[in-house]
Amino acid sequence: MKSLLAACTVLFVAVLPAPTFANPYEMQLANGLRVIVKEDNRAPTAVHMVWYRAGSMDEKDGTSGVAHVLEHLMFKGTKNLKSGEFNKLVAEAGGRDNAFTSRDFTAYFQIVPKAALPEMMKLEADRMTNLKLDAKEFAAEIKVVMEERRLRTDDNPHGLVYEALNSAMFQAHPYRRPIIGWMDDLENMSWQDARDWYRKWYAPNNAYVVVAGDVDHREIFRLAKKYYGPAKAHALPERKPQNEPEQKGIRRVSVKAPAKLPYLAMAWKAPRLEDVNKDRDPYALNVLASVLDGHDASRFSKNLVRGTRVAQSAGAGYDGTLRGEASFIVDGQPAEGKTIVELEAALRAEIKRIQDEGVSTEELTRVKTQSIAAQIYKRDSLMAQAMEIGGTEAAGQSWRDIDTLLEKLKSVTAEEVQAVAKKYFTDDTLTIAVLDPQALEPGQPKKPSGAVRH
Amino acid sequence: MRTLIVLALSALTSSLALAGVKIDHWIAPTGAKVYFIETRVLPILDVQIDFAAGGVFAPAGKSGVAGLTQGLLEAGAGDMDEEKIAGRLVDIGARLSGGADSDRASIRVRTLSNKTEREAALELLRAVASAPTFPQSVLEREKGRSIAAIREAETRPDAIAAKRFAAAIYPGHPYGDSPSVDSVTAITREDLVAFHRQHYGAKGAIVSIIGDVSRAEAEAIAMHLTEALPAGGAALVPPAVKLPQRETIKLPHPAVQSHIHIGLPAIRRSDADYFPLLVGNYTLGGGGFVSRLMKEVREKRGYAYSVYSYFSPRKLEGPFEIGLQTKRDQVGDALKVVDEVLTDYIAKGPTAKELAAAKKNMVDGQALRMDSNAKLLGYLSAIGFYDLPLSYLDDFPARVNAVTAAQVKAAFARHVKAENLVTVVVAAD
Numbered sequence: 011m012k013s014l015l016a017a018c019t020v021l022f023v024a025v026l027p028a029p030t031f032a033n034p035y036e037m038q039l040a041n042g043l044r045v046i047v048k049e050d051n052r053a054p055t056a057v058h059m060v061w062y063r064a065g066s067m068d069e070k071d072g073t074s075g076v077a078h079v080l081e082h083l084m085f086k087g088t089k090n091l092k093s094g095e096f097n098k099l100v101a102e103a104g105g106r107d108n109a110f111t112s113r114d115f116t117a118y119f120q121i122v123p124k125a126a127l128p129e130m131m132k133l134e135a136d137r138m139t140n141l142k143l144d145a146k147e148f149a150a151e152i153k154v155v156m157e158e159r160r161l162r163t164d165d166n167p168h169g170l171v172y173e174a175l176n177s178a179m180f181q182a183h184p185y186r187r188p189i190i191g192w193m194d195d196l197e198n199m200s201w202q203d204a205r206d207w208y209r210k211w212y213a214p215n216n217a218y219v220v221v222a223g224d225v226d227h228r229e230i231f232r233l234a235k236k237y238y239g240p241a242k243a244h245a246l247p248e249r250k251p252q253n254e255p256e257q258k259g260i261r262r263v264s265v266k267a268p269a270k271l272p273y274l275a276m277a278w279k280a281p282r283l284e285d286v287n288k289d290r291d292p293y294a295l296n297v298l299a300s301v302l303d304g305h306d307a308s309r310f311s312k313n314l315v316r317g318t319r320v321a322q323s324a325g326a327g328y329d330g331t332l333r334g335e336a337s338f339i340v341d342g343q344p345a346e347g348k349t350i351v352e353l354e355a356a357l358r359a360e361i362k363r364i365q366d367e368g369v370s371t372e373e374l375t376r377v378k379t380q381s382i383a384a385q386i387y388k389r390d391s392l393m394a395q396a397m398e399i400g401g402t403e404a405a406g407q408s409w410r411d412i413d414t415l416l417e418k419l420k421s422v423t424a425e426e427v428q429a430v431a432k433k434y435f436t437d438d439t440l441t442i443a444v445l446d447p448q449a450l451e452p453g454q455p456k457k458p459s460g461a462v463r464h
Numbered sequence: 465m466r467t468l469i470v471l472a473l474s475a476l477t478s479s480l481a482l483a484g485v486k487i488d489h490w491i492a493p494t495g496a497k498v499y500f501i502e503t504r505v506l507p508i509l510d511v512q513i514d515f516a517a518g519g520v521f522a523p524a525g526k527s528g529v530a531g532l533t534q535g536l537l538e539a540g541a542g543d544m545d546e547e548k549i550a551g552r553l554v555d556i557g558a559r560l561s562g563g564a565d566s567d568r569a570s571i572r573v574r575t576l577s578n579k580t581e582r583e584a585a586l587e588l589l590r591a592v593a594s595a596p597t598f599p600q601s602v603l604e605r606e607k608g609r610s611i612a613a614i615r616e617a618e619t620r621p622d623a624i625a626a627k628r629f630a631a632a633i634y635p636g637h638p639y640g641d642s643p644s645v646d647s648v649t650a651i652t653r654e655d656l657v658a659f660h661r662q663h664y665g666a667k668g669a670i671v672s673i674i675g676d677v678s679r680a681e682a683e684a685i686a687m688h689l690t691e692a693l694p695a696g697g698a699a700l701v702p703p704a705v706k707l708p709q710r711e712t713i714k715l716p717h718p719a720v721q722s723h724i725h726i727g728l729p730a731i732r733r734s735d736a737d738y739f740p741l742l743v744g745n746y747t748l749g750g751g752g753f754v755s756r757l758m759k760e761v762r763e764k765r766g767y768a769y770s771v772y773s774y775f776s777p778r779k780l781e782g783p784f785e786i787g788l789q790t791k792r793d794q795v796g797d798a799l800k801v802v803d804e805v806l807t808d809y810i811a812k813g814p815t816a817k818e819l820a821a822a823k824k825n826m827v828d829g830q831a832l833r834m835d836s837n838a839k840l841l842g843y844l845s846a847i848g849f850y851d852l853p854l855s856y857l858d859d860f861p862a863r864v865n866a867v868t869a870a871q872v873k874a875a876f877a878r879h880v881k882a883e884n885l886v887t888v889v890v891a892a893d
Binding site (some may be wrong): 052053054055085093094097098100101102103104105106121123126129149150151152153154155156157158160161164165199268269270271305306307312315316319322343345346375376380381382383386387389390392435446450 | 559560613768829
């Protein structure tokens with residue numbers, strides 16, 4: 011085992027770009043926009059992304075979901091383009107495009123043959139400042155967003171549980187609001203709400219561009235100056251911390267929805283990564299999540315799904331690289347014939363065992379091997395590389411920290427993993443949300459009892 | 465040292481360049497067909513083995529046997545139990561994956577190409593493909609998990625709609641079967657052993673290899689992976705697909721949104737109309753935001769978040785399908801729009817402008833579909849499994865550009881007939 015890891019380590023040091031090496035490259039325009047370029051010439055393609063540091067956490071009560079609604083509206087017209095032209099031009103260039111909104115940011119991307127890159131930069135720069143919003147476009151698009159909410163949340167029992175979990179665990183912090191927004195807020199949103207959001211947050215000094223692909227960074231910097239340079243910086247709204255007060259006691263919520271299997275999600279408050287070099291606990295929590303559920307041989311799969319067979323599925327996750335409050339989430343479905351109470355006890359017992367007995371050297375080694383391999387495999391995907399850069403930046407770290415993050419993860423000791431298991435997994439900071447499955451038949455509101463054909 | 469090596473890397477030319485991806489092909493002494501691309505930029509290797517071992521070959525009443533056989537390959541092999549297999553994979557950072565669809569079962573491994581890791585990973589792949597033990601106890605557990613998942617799916621409008629749609633467009637044909645509580649309950653260990661023995665033979669297996677190995681190494685890998693496979697039975701031919709009669713099926717569900725599928729069995733992968741339908745569907749509902757369905761249903765009217773159409777060619781007639789979800793009280797309006805779009809498109813085909821735009825996206829965008837080892841591995845296995853020419857990727861632009869509007873119209877008329885279209889609506893009023 012040891013010799014294998016040694017072989018890996020040598021291999022990777024040789025292949026991974028060192029932190030000091032110049033690729034990726036970064037520059038900043040006078041208007042504050044930062045441009046990060048990762049050169050990768052394996053194929054004649056490129057990914058172009060614009061990340062705005064404005065997500066659902068920056069919204070106010072009453073207009074939840076507006077960050078995401080604006081994301082949809084960014085594909086409508088600008089002063090220079092008719093509605094729908096953006097998608098059309100990307101498609102004609104042989105490209106694909108989309109966008110996504112998170113709690114922390116909103117990001118837009120195009121994946122294109124490299125020759126189309128200048129046009130993509132021109133298009134993104136255009137809609138950074140020239141978006142045209144009106145009541146008519148808004149009226150159709152808000153309906154689309156409501157359909158999206160029905161699909162993702164209202165008819166999705168696990169989506170409902172996740173929404174309930176967040177709104178129970180956070181009372182002050184804006185993570186309590188769903189990214190897609192409450193349906194009532196969507197129904198009462200106006201096109202001016204979206205316009206106000208755009209005016210406030212869409213500015214070069216609140217954005218960064220990530221380009222990955224078969225490009226020369228000097229050429230990208232030149233194009234960035236040309237297209238993004240004219241955008242004017244403006245003052246951003248004040249961001250209040252909105253820190254969550256200390257939780258003092260367990261919280262439990264339940265959601266009834268049509269389903270067969272119950273579902274359980276447990277969330278403990280956890281620290282976020284603040285200082286890449288000095289912090290230790292976030293790295294140890296990452297390793298803990300991986301020991302529990304990082305791979306096929308991790309404890310949840312081995313002990314709960316395959317071993318005692320108490321779980322149909324079981325997972326653990328921790329993300330400390332975010333702007334807001336972090337949490338450590340454990341979830342699962344009981345196997346048929348088992349109850350949610352038995353599942354909760356089994357999940358808790360796995361954490362207790364680590365609190366009492368710690369983790370083995372073999373387990374630590376496995377976590378490290380996985381993360382090293384993942385770094386290499388990531389290089390087979392341009393999008394994965396661009397996402398890694400963009401995501402790290404969104405959380406307030408730098409792409410320059412990416413290798414440090416990996417090194418720090420590798421430096422975590424068994425004692426540190428046991429220590430964070432003891433420190434953060436107390437009932438006082440725990441929120442539990444469960445799905446209470448409802449049989450379909452009694453819930454039928456409407457007439458037909460069987461298949462009706464015509 | 466680091467700097468030198470990285471500089472050397474960046475000096476490499478585009479080895480996954482669009483034109484000139486070189487695919488090697490040979491028949492291994494075991495009878496397996498091998499497809500290989502050598503690319504040394506990344507220190508990784510991907511290997512996939514495909515078998516004609518999909519759900520279509522399940523014995524009557526045993527739907528689910530193909531998925532369970534594939535899924536349980538990792539449940540024990542040779543003298544290793546499932547924990548040993550999982551542990552070894554994790555220790556070398558390798559990833560084993562795969563699945564079974566209607567036609568084929570696949571198993572693939574991604575590993576570091578360094579000799580130690582590579583050899584260990586390939587040894588595991590060989591063991592699980594050739595010598596699975598299908599332990600009774602693991603089978604019982606996985607049957608239980610499958611049944612629980614089936615019961616759960618029976619509560620979900622999306623899953624209910626997909627299952628009913630498949631059954632309705634393939635009446636009496638195994639393409640229409642989905643695993644049920646009864647069929648999974650009926651599956652025994654002997655069924656898995658027999659299915660593996662029959663369908664996982666070397667003759668007919670496709671081995672796809674891409675990455676950091678030489679041709680000589682690839683030859684040895686293909687041989688090693690297939691020499692211990694079971695003898696395999698004679699290739700089975702599934703029954704012919706019969707077209708369904710036009711009908712609308714409505715199923716109750718309390719969801720706030722209805723799930724709608726419209727379609728029919730449409731095209732074999734070997735059909736000469738493949739390119740006209742592929743190009744033609746881009747304009748109808750395959751081209752994302754620029755398709756007619758997206759414009760009419762979503763952009764103009766806000767009826768749906770997702771609306772699409774696709775052809776999914778198989779060995780036999782694979783489905784054509786239009787799908788969308790919409791608030792339940794506007795199902796009638798949404799269906800009317802979809803019907804108008806489809807009817808108009810079948811009658812008139814694409815405009816010259818639409819056809820040109822479709823071709824431009826598909827030809828210029830080909831690079832995007834080939835820019836990683838993982839994507840190219842998918843092409844290798846498809847070329848092998850569906851007997852496509854080795855020049856498939858090189859020919860693609862010319863084949864797309866050769867399509868005419870008249871061909872699109874004629875192909876839709878042949879393959880998407882109104883009298884055979886089935887509509888399934890779940891959560892219908």
